[in-house]
Amino acid sequence: MLNDSNLQSNGDKETEKTNEIGIQSNIQSNRHEEETIGSALDALCLVPALLMTFPLLSLPDEIIGYIYSFLPIKDRMRARLCKRLDNVEMQHKYFAPRFNIDENDAKITLWRQLVVNDDNMEMVVQRRAIALTRSNSRWFIFRNKPHALFIDRGFPFDTLKRIMKNGTFGFLYVNITGYGEGELLKDAILCAWRIFRLLPECNIDELKIIFPFSLNKDEMVDKYLFLLIDACCKLKLGCTGKLTAAGLNTLYKRVMDRTCKLYFIDFEYAPAGLLKEFLLLIGIKFERGELFSERNVEAYNFKDVQAADDEEGEEMFRMNNHVFDGNLEMIFGHDEDDTTGWLSMNYHRTKEDVVKAKSKKGLVRIEVSPQ
Amino acid sequence: MVLITLVSSDEQNFPVERELLKQSGTIETLIVNMNLDDEDTDAAAMPIPLPNVKGDVLEKVIQWMEHHKGDPVKEGDNEDNNAEIVVPQWDDDFFKPAMYGSKHLELTVAASYLDIKNLLTLSCKAISNTFKGKTGPQIREEWGVPNEFTPEEEEAIRKENEWSE
Numbered sequence: 001m002l003n004d005s006n007l008q009s010n011g012d013k014e015t016e017k018t019n020e021i022g023i024q025s026n027i028q029s030n031r032h033e034e035e036t037i038g039s040a041l042d043a044l045c046l047v048p049a050l051l052m053t054f055p056l057l058s059l060p061d062e063i064i065g066y067i068y069s070f071l072p073i074k075d076r077m078r079a080r081l082c083k084r085l086d087n088v089e090m091q092h093k094y095f096a097p098r099f100n101i102d103e104n105d106a107k108i109t110l111w112r113q114l115v116v117n118d119d120n121m122e123m124v125v126q127r128r129a130i131a132l133t134r135s136n137s138r139w140f141i142f143r144n145k146p147h148a149l150f151i152d153r154g155f156p157f158d159t160l161k162r163i164m165k166n167g168t169f170g171f172l173y174v175n176i177t178g179y180g181e182g183e184l185l186k187d188a189i190l191c192a193w194r195i196f197r198l199l200p201e202c203n204i205d206e207l208k209i210i211f212p213f214s215l216n217k218d219e220m221v222d223k224y225l226f227l228l229i230d231a232c233c234k235l236k237l238g239c240t241g242k243l244t245a246a247g248l249n250t251l252y253k254r255v256m257d258r259t260c261k262l263y264f265i266d267f268e269y270a271p272a273g274l275l276k277e278f279l280l281l282i283g284i285k286f287e288r289g290e291l292f293s294e295r296n297v298e299a300y301n302f303k304d305v306q307a308a309d310d311e312e313g314e315e316m317f318r319m320n321n322h323v324f325d326g327n328l329e330m331i332f333g334h335d336e337d338d339t340t341g342w343l344s345m346n347y348h349r350t351k352e353d354v355v356k357a358k359s360k361k362g363l364v365r366i367e368v369s370p371q
Numbered sequence: 372m373v374l375i376t377l378v379s380s381d382e383q384n385f386p387v388e389r390e391l392l393k394q395s396g397t398i399e400t401l402i403v404n405m406n407l408d409d410e411d412t413d414a415a416a417m418p419i420p421l422p423n424v425k426g427d428v429l430e431k432v433i434q435w436m437e438h439h440k441g442d443p444v445k446e447g448d449n450e451d452n453n454a455e456i457v458v459p460q461w462d463d464d465f466f467k468p469a470m471y472g473s474k475h476l477e478l479t480v481a482a483s484y485l486d487i488k489n490l491l492t493l494s495c496k497a498i499s500n501t502f503k504g505k506t507g508p509q510i511r512e513e514w515g516v517p518n519e520f521t522p523e524e525e526e527a528i529r530k531e532n533e534w535s536e
Binding site for chain 2: 055056057058059060062063066067068069070071072075077078079080081082083085086158159
């Protein structure tokens with residue numbers, strides 16, 4: 001018995017020892033598991049908030065998207081905290097009252113002056129500009145205007161693309177004038193054109209584009225204009241580029257038929273020849289400042305006084321013709337040389353708006369004879 | 372004053388003034404479908420079950436509706452002017468005790484389920500206000516969002532966001 005007892009005792013001790021080892025092993029195992037879980041938690045950056053019964057990610061995508069719709073773009077981009085939130089951010093639209101895509105013109109102006117004054121500085125300018133534009137991932141400088149979004153920092157094009165496709169813009173301003181020569185100029189044009197390709201995919205109230213000096217003539221074609229007029233309500237272009245009279249005629253028809261989103265367009269400059277050719281296509285002859293038409297249109301003159309810009313302070317003005325064609329008001333004219341002209345179109349949404357426009361102070365009714 | 376009884380998911384009864392319930396598109400539809408507005412119908416005998424809203428959350432919803440009694444009911448979705456929306460002080464104080472907790476989020480989901488547009492808008496706006504000016508890790512900590520990005524993905528996002536820091 002003793003032996004048995006001893007055996008038993010020994011056995012118990014063995015068992016205890018085994019159990020002890022087992023317990024220690026379990027403790028170690030548990031510790032290991034705790035450490036593993038702990039490190040997993042650390043890896044996941046889990047925090048007490050996650051332990052709440054209803055964390056942020058419990059919300060449906062629609063509500064998270066709605067929450068994101070209230071955020072300014074900077075905060076919204078920072079709130080892409082996991083793949084799901086990244087995806088939700090990408091799928092939900094938002095409104096930006098004002099959005100500027102702007103070369104840092106203050107610096108460019110300074111650089112230009114430096115280029116003019118000192119050949120050595122040109123190298124500096126070019127190196128700086130190349131550094132800004134060469135990398136595929138970082139192309140642009142943005143400037144923060146009163147309600148704009150970006151401070152002077154490089155900005156990944158993919159992020160810009162994401163913002164533009166998701167956004168509804170109150171006023172979108174694109175000012176890529178282009179500068180430099182050779183590779184530098186190519187880069188600037190490529191930058192500009194990548195942005196211009198995004199514009200027709202945006203939802204914009206008012207769009208103003210300043211084209212690069214060497215881009216306007218080549219890329220501003222009818223087809224591109226037709227894409228823009230479906231993207232914005234108001235469009236301000238600094239030129240007519242390579243638009244044709246037939247293209248302007250199509251624009252006119254689509255605005256009149258209301259088969260586009262556009263209500264207002266302003267070509268700051270239009271060659272007088274193009275302007276007259278377009279007017280002829282819609283049945284209006286414009287010669288030596290006089291208007292002829294067999295159509296039922298009303299015409300007015302308006303002396304548009306510009307601020308004095310010469311040393312003697314002589315008053316500058318240009319004579320605008322306002323032609324009302326149904327709800328459409330076209331404002332146009334050309335300089336004394338009959339070379340440079342201007343054109344804008346404004347489709348008034350109601351008859352009351354047309355009456356109000358006709359009663360504008362300074363408008364003088366003029367005769368439109370058939371021939 | 373006509374009272375209509377709402378029943379939460381945990382079987383708590385809440386008699387609520389009929390007029391208040393006009394703020395909830397979901398309850399309004401149920402009232403119409405159940406003919407509770409008919410003079411012949413005994414509305415008190417026909418409680419409206421809300422199986423997706425817990426009692427404590429429903430209590431907060433009713434409290435909010437009582438304060439906003441008579442406010443114009445928002446119609447349709449207009450997300451264009453979201454940047455302009457301001458959370459009034461009373462609502463800010465109302466959401467604050469529940470902020471960073473389950474309660475506020477549950478209240479938001481309830482507002483969505485009950486189709487109370489003004490509550491949903493203000494609640495979401497209040498949540499979004501807590502994101503403003505904060506770094507990713509700060510928002511993660513406050514709202515319990517795990518970081519599932521690989522170091523490479525996180526670095527890519529960090530680089531993308533450099534301009535906004």
